[in-house]
Amino acid sequence: METVSVLPEIETEPVAMKLMSGSEALMRALLAENVDTIFGYPGGAIMPVYDALYDFQDQINHILVRHEQGAGHAAQGYARMQGRAGVCLVTSGPGATNLVTAIADALIDSTPLVCIVGQVGKKLLGTDAFQEADVMGVTMPITKWNYQITSADEVPEVMAKAFYIAQSGRPGPVLIDITKSAQLELMTRPFTYERCQSIISYRPRLVPKPDQVEAAAKLINEAKRPYILAGHGVQLAKAEEELKAFAEKTGIPVATTLLGQSTISTDHPLYVGWLGMHGNYGSNVLTDQADVIIAIGMRFDDRVTGDASKFIKQAKVIHIEIDPAEIDKIIKAHAPVVGDAKEVLNALMPLVDPNDHTVWRNEFRKYDTIENEKITVPSLSGASEKIQMGEVIDLLSKKTNGEAVLVTDVGQHQMMASRYYQFRRPNSLVTSGGMGTMGFALPAAFGAQVGAPDRQVVAIIGDGCFQMTLQELGTIVQNKQPVKAIILNNNFLGMVRQWQQLFHQRRYSFVELQNPDFITIARGFGMDGHTCSDRAALSDSLDQMLAHEGPYLLEVIVEKEENVFPMVPAGASVSQIRLE
Amino acid sequence: MTTYTICVFTSNTIGLLNRITIIFTRRRINIESLTVSETERMGVSRFTIVIKHESREEVEKLVRQIRKIVEVLAVFGYLNDEIVYNEIALFKVATPLGAKPLDVETVNKQHKAWVVYWGLDYVVIEKTGSEQEIFAFFEYLRQQHEILEFVRSGRVAVGKTEKGLVEYLPEAEWAYYMA
Numbered sequence: 001m002e003t004v005s006v007l008p009e010i011e012t013e014p015v016a017m018k019l020m021s022g023s024e025a026l027m028r029a030l031l032a033e034n035v036d037t038i039f040g041y042p043g044g045a046i047m048p049v050y051d052a053l054y055d056f057q058d059q060i061n062h063i064l065v066r067h068e069q070g071a072g073h074a075a076q077g078y079a080r081m082q083g084r085a086g087v088c089l090v091t092s093g094p095g096a097t098n099l100v101t102a103i104a105d106a107l108i109d110s111t112p113l114v115c116i117v118g119q120v121g122k123k124l125l126g127t128d129a130f131q132e133a134d135v136m137g138v139t140m141p142i143t144k145w146n147y148q149i150t151s152a153d154e155v156p157e158v159m160a161k162a163f164y165i166a167q168s169g170r171p172g173p174v175l176i177d178i179t180k181s182a183q184l185e186l187m188t189r190p191f192t193y194e195r196c197q198s199i200i201s202y203r204p205r206l207v208p209k210p211d212q213v214e215a216a217a218k219l220i221n222e223a224k225r226p227y228i229l230a231g232h233g234v235q236l237a238k239a240e241e242e243l244k245a246f247a248e249k250t251g252i253p254v255a256t257t258l259l260g261q262s263t264i265s266t267d268h269p270l271y272v273g274w275l276g277m278h279g280n281y282g283s284n285v286l287t288d289q290a291d292v293i294i295a296i297g298m299r300f301d302d303r304v305t306g307d308a309s310k311f312i313k314q315a316k317v318i319h320i321e322i323d324p325a326e327i328d329k330i331i332k333a334h335a336p337v338v339g340d341a342k343e344v345l346n347a348l349m350p351l352v353d354p355n356d357h358t359v360w361r362n363e364f365r366k367y368d369t370i371e372n373e374k375i376t377v378p379s380l381s382g383a384s385e386k387i388q389m390g391e392v393i394d395l396l397s398k399k400t401n402g403e404a405v406l407v408t409d410v411g412q413h414q415m416m417a418s419r420y421y422q423f424r425r426p427n428s429l430v431t432s433g434g435m436g437t438m439g440f441a442l443p444a445a446f447g448a449q450v451g452a453p454d455r456q457v458v459a460i461i462g463d464g465c466f467q468m469t470l471q472e473l474g475t476i477v478q479n480k481q482p483v484k485a486i487i488l489n490n491n492f493l494g495m496v497r498q499w500q501q502l503f504h505q506r507r508y509s510f511v512e513l514q515n516p517d518f519i520t521i522a523r524g525f526g527m528d529g530h531t532c533s534d535r536a537a538l539s540d541s542l543d544q545m546l547a548h549e550g551p552y553l554l555e556v557i558v559e560k561e562e563n564v565f566p567m568v569p570a571g572a573s574v575s576q577i578r579l580e
Numbered sequence: 581m582t583t584y585t586i587c588v589f590t591s592n593t594i595g596l597l598n599r600i601t602i603i604f605t606r607r608r609i610n611i612e613s614l615t616v617s618e619t620e621r622m623g624v625s626r627f628t629i630v631i632k633h634e635s636r637e638e639v640e641k642l643v644r645q646i647r648k649i650v651e652v653l654a655v656f657g658y659l660n661d662e663i664v665y666n667e668i669a670l671f672k673v674a675t676p677l678g679a680k681p682l683d684v685e686t687v688n689k690q691h692k693a694w695v696v697y698w699g700l701d702y703v704v705i706e707k708t709g710s711e712q713e714i715f716a717f718f719e720y721l722r723q724q725h726e727i728l729e730f731v732r733s734g735r736v737a738v739g740k741t742e743k744g745l746v747e748y749l750p751e752a753e754w755a756y757y758m759a
Contacts (some may be wrong), residue, residue: 327644
């Protein structure tokens with residue numbers, strides 16, 4: 001038998017001249033973009049990249065999730081905390097399709113993501129190869145941009161574009177599908193990386209046109225009952241200070257959207273509540289009384305407008321928005337201002353007159369009194385047999401001084417969290433607004449904690465939602481992230497049950513759950529926790545959770561059939577809001 | 581229903597056709613015709629998309645959604661009277677022995693159509709014009725002959741404004757295409 005001697009390879013070329021594989025180029029591209037954390041899950045068609053990653057472990061913290069959807073939501077939580085793109089790395093076929101929900105969620109909630117997805121080799125494309133899925137086709141409608149890399153040489157330029165597109169203008173998810181052959185092959189030229197600064201066909205306007213700003217300022221200065229509706233765009237532009245200064249100078253009351261919450265402190269005298277189906281009473285109905293609406297970085301979602309044909313018909317609308325496609329999409333703007341919220345507010349500031357609008361602002365307080373009497377006080381009174389959801393959030397809010405990052409799932413608990421948490425710090429609510437993705441909270445809370453290690457992150461989760469992504473408890477434990485999770489357990493898919501009660505004559509169709517023992521499950525993953533079903537023990541339970549060093553799961557057994565009010569029934573106008 | 585012609589200028593990349601058409605299908609807007617070709621600028625494609633719609637406002641929203649695509653350089657929505665437009669049609673007409681001879685003079689002079697291929701027992705006639713002109717010619721042929729095949733292209737159109745493409749795609753950024 002012939003013996004083949006294998007001599008150790010000696011590097012004779014200087015490193016800079018060495019030709020790099022597509023996989024290594026990808027790693028170097030991530031480093032050039034200052035990426036230090038990625039969320040991922042390996043598999044066949046992404047293995048060369050994982051092999052390259054092995055050599056970069058000290059520079060890039062790869063977090064192994066338990067399901068690709070978890071990687072996506074974790075990257076979203078991370079991105080929202082960091083204000084820059086979250087990065088996911090998954091394999092082809094099912095790896096990529098499992099990521100789809102998170103990508104769609106990130107698109108509608110304008111969250112920057114760069115999703116790197118393996119693909120079968122170039123020669124196998126279109127042959128129905130093992131784990132081949134048309135991921136480009138699947139993700140085209142739900143990405144801001146997607147691109148298939150089929151040669152190693154493309155890597156630096158395409159990755160630079162990916163990060164630029166994801167993070168600039170209105171942020172959103174970008175997907176890069178990279179064939180296994182491109183991961184393996186060597187580049188034909190030395191690796192160089194230039195961060196993308198502009199793309200000829202993509203030029204988001206940040207600085208507004210002066211005539212648009214002047215027209216808006218004129219409307220604001222003439223207004224008798226102006227009203228600011230602040231959305232997620234304010235936070236994305238990091239314009240919280242500018243919003244506050246603008247509102248204080250002009251004396252204009254400020255409401256936020258669901259995703260706009262925490263952009264202004266809830267104890268600020270100009271804050272009047274949040275908008276939407278389950279938002280506050282006054283903030284919703286007084287949209288009908290305003291003469292000028294100043295909508296900043298929001299898109300008039302149907303959960304905000306109710307019947308859009310009846311929404312703010314009496315008002316002149318100033319729409320400040322970075323995405324021109326949002327202008328006039330739902331609500332006609334009399335004075336559109338296209339630009340970044342921060343830039344626009346800075347441009348408006350010197351043009352607006354100081355004012356205070358006390359009489360108008362006091363209108364909101366009248367409604368607050370009614371809401372307080374009819375809803376808030378009874379919800380927090382502790383008069384019911386079992387704990388009510390609002391009580392948990394109210395206590396948590398007090399114990400954390402309103403300074404925690406709240407990560408909520410989707411349903412009644414989400415609305416209750418928004419209603420009763422008193423946000424004191426900017427960028428403190430991470431929730432799935434547009435997509436309404438159940439299962440979002442646990443992985444997103446994990447990602448948020450990784451992205452904001454100095455902050456207290458608390459996930460508020462329903463018993464239904466928890467069971468959609470509970471495997472990520474494993475990720476939390478393995479990575480020793482001190483995420484606190486509260487399950488508000490009513491043994492129901494509560495929001496659906498509420499609709500069935502109110503609009504379907506209590507025909508409870510498949511909304512009751514036979515739940516597992518959540519605490520045993522958590523312990524099985526190595527996470528501590530306990531159940532609280534007694535009101536007298538609630539305060540201590542929250543203290544115990546917050547004082548715990550590592551991750552902790554608190555299950556609170558709440559009233560089974562509690563409803564969230566106020567409520568604007570779907571399709572009704574905002575004036576038809578129900579208090580009971 | 582009003583006819584709108586939407587002209588989209590894009591950089592020439594794989595998959596872009598899909599990205600554009602899903603904007604229509606998602607809103608349940610049927611595409612009446614679609615033509616794509618590279619423009620006189622290297623790497624720039626031109627899509628000419630014809631749709632029918634009741635609401636101008638909705639068409640404007642559609643145009644803004646198309647503009648949002650990263651690779652799209654410019655989008656214009658036109659009414660018929662704002663453009664010069666044409667289509668091309670080919671007719672394969674049977675001319676077996678003993679059949680009525682083709683009246684080439686009428687075809688040429690009245691319908692401005694031309695025989696572009698003579699087969700053994702058929703001819704291929706090319707006709708350019710508006711949809712109405714093409715169907716008028718179709719009716720004429722159908723009454724005289726057997727039409728074996730008929731195919732009509734999508735619309736191509738240029739705007740009637742005095743502006744050229746150069747206003748939107750500066751020469752400094754795009755080289756001219758040389759065949």
